[in-house]
Amino acid sequence: MDVIQKVKEINSIEFNPMQEKAIKAGLFDSNVIVSSPTASGKTLIGELTALNSVINKKKKVIYACPLKALASEHFREFKKSILN
Numbered sequence: 001m002d003v004i005q006k007v008k009e010i011n012s013i014e015f016n017p018m019q020e021k022a023i024k025a026g027l028f029d030s031n032v033i034v035s036s037p038t039a040s041g042k043t044l045i046g047e048l049t050a051l052n053s054v055i056n057k058k059k060k061v062i063y064a065c066p067l068k069a070l071a072s073e074h075f076r077e078f079k080k081s082i083l084n
Contacts, residue, residue, distance in 0.1 A: 003028075003052045007044075011081065016041050028052045043074060 004023060008014070015023065019041045022034050027049055034042050050061040065071050 001055050003048055003055060007048060007051070015044075019045055023048075028056075047078060 018034070018036050022032055022045045025032050027045065032045075034045050036042055046063070050063065053059045053061050063071065063074065065074070
């Protein structure tokens with residue numbers, strides 16, 4: 001499954017330049033470090049990678065972040081987006 005196209009279709013979005021750069025850098029084929037300002041779209045990059053790992057590689061994924069509240073918020077938003 002083409003995770004990138006599916007996410008774009010479901011969410012009716014276009015990726016910003018930082019996200020495009022991460023994708024072109026081989027997001028699914030190698031380790032990629034994304035360093036960009038707050039609210040620039042890093043979480044979506046992580047979600048794309050996680051979805052690709054689960055759907056196409058049949059692997060488990062762990063999401064970690066420094067704040068429990070942030071992790072809970074991301075979980076709720078991710079859950080809401082995949083259930084719609």
